[in-house]
Amino acid sequence: MLSLPLLKQSIKSNSVMWGSMTGVMTLLCVQFSSLDMTRSLLFTIFYGMMTTILPGIYVLVTANKLLASQVDRGSMAYVLSTPTKRSSVTFTQAFYLVNSLVAMFGIQTLAHLLVNRVKPLALGELAYSSLAGELTSKMILQVNLSALMVCIALAAVCFMFSGVFNSTKYSIGMSGAFIGVSILANMLAMFGNLGVEGLKNFKYLTLCSFYDYQSVLAGSTDWISKLIFPAAIALAAFAAGRLVFARKDLPL
Secondary structure (H helix, E strand, O other), X not given: OOOHHHHHHHHHHHHHHHHHHXXXXXXXXXXXXXXXXXXXXXXXXXXXXXXXXXXXXXXXXXXXXXXXXXXXXXXXXXXXXXXXXXXXXXXXXXXXXXXXXXXXXXXXXXXXXXXXXXXXXXXXXXXXXXXXXXXXXXXXXXXXXXHHHHHHHHHHHHHHHHHHOOOHHHHHHHHHHHHHHHHHHHHHHHHHXXXXXXXXXXXXXXXXXXXXXXXXXXXXXXXXXXXXXXXXXXXXXXXXXXXXXXXXXOOO
């Protein structure tokens, strides 16, 4: 079901965007985790916002390019003129999208593990924190796994819109509104957690609420059960996108 030529084409055409987002996210992580003036804001700013904003921008652009943009430009006609079936196209593009996020978070996580090994972070240094002990490698892996799963769910919904619509303006419009509302609601909910009571309910408007780094830092296992929801959403959205794309009429 995996089309290697199409996978290579997807990697090549999206390499600049992927490299840019991965580089920026990794550099920000290294800065926030290593500099004394920013270490206290590592989980407030970087893990609180950047690990959803930067991948969110990436999946917004990339998911649209994988299906809807190619239909809109007419290049999908060339792809489907080969023995490649629609099911193979959607499976390959979804495979690329998920694994590009895995690679993005993998590189950023590795960089954080190296920095934390050299300069361990005391949890008491974190802003608005009363936690004791040091940030461990296990905590870093768990936090990034939680963020990755939520970002895969965001990517799946954008992929679904890309599979449903033939026009880029509708695909990227719906995806942009979804990503924008998700990130904005997450930022407002974060301020709610910092003491602005009226903003706490915004967490119910975003998938990002299932990303629970606070329970990881507190040594709780709540973050594990919360991963069930974005995983289910991701599977449903990818399946819906593939099903609609396989059955709809294409302007080829």
